[in-house]
Amino acid sequence: MTGGKSQARGTDVFSRANPLKKEPRPGWEPARAEDFLSAMKILEILDKRFIVPHLAARGKEGVLRELVHVITQVEKQVDEERMLEILLERETLGSTGIGEGVAIPHGKSKTVKKLLASFGRSIPGLDFQAMDGKPTHLFFLLVAPEDSAGIHLKALARISRLMKDASLRKRLMEAETGDELFAIFAEGDEMF
Numbered sequence: 001m002t003g004g005k006s007q008a009r010g011t012d013v014f015s016r017a018n019p020l021k022k023e024p025r026p027g028w029e030p031a032r033a034e035d036f037l038s039a040m041k042i043l044e045i046l047d048k049r050f051i052v053p054h055l056a057a058r059g060k061e062g063v064l065r066e067l068v069h070v071i072t073q074v075e076k077q078v079d080e081e082r083m084l085e086i087l088l089e090r091e092t093l094g095s096t097g098i099g100e101g102v103a104i105p106h107g108k109s110k111t112v113k114k115l116l117a118s119f120g121r122s123i124p125g126l127d128f129q130a131m132d133g134k135p136t137h138l139f140f141l142l143v144a145p146e147d148s149a150g151i152h153l154k155a156l157a158r159i160s161r162l163m164k165d166a167s168l169r170k171r172l173m174e175a176e177t178g179d180e181l182f183a184i185f186a187e188g189d190e191m192f
Contacts, residue, residue, distance in 0.1 A: 050118035067141040097130030
């Protein structure tokens with residue numbers, strides 16, 4: 001084919017009706033991205049026990065280890081060392097430090113049975129090779145089953161959208177306890 005014409009028939013292949021294409025039902029509208037983002041709630045994947053209000057680590061591997069560890073204390077089937085390897089491998093592709101003091105490290109594993117998140121905070125901050133070059137303070141770790149592309153991406157988008165809010169980030173930095181951090185996420189679920 002050249003120039004969009006079928007040489008055999010001399011017809012414009014782009015103007016022919018697609019017999020497999022069905023017209024939408026009356027009243028049907030395509031889904032909007034905000035519908036998907038608002039449908040997922042952070043508290044569906046973040047257990048209160050998976051919040052570390054004061055990370056002890058001062059480096060990338062240590063932070064990842066702490067955030068994976070709190071998950072594996074409850075989700076015993078998750079292989080802690082393998083998950084850490086997966087996360088570190090992902091970081092070699094490019095830092096998950098998205099800037100504004102936030103990082104969203106993420107990875108998939110066969111030993112993870114459902115989408116899980118943990119959250120940690122470093123008051124002094126640390127170098128996570130963030131895009132803006134500034135120290136990272138707020139870490140939202142996301143681990144997912146190996147075959148979970150759609151829900152994994154939806155969760156990343158939801159977390160990213162939530163963490164873009166400067167006032168929410170400020171409140172997360174000012175919170176005193178894990179319970180307060182959890183309450184802020186609960187409020188965030190309602191706001192965004």
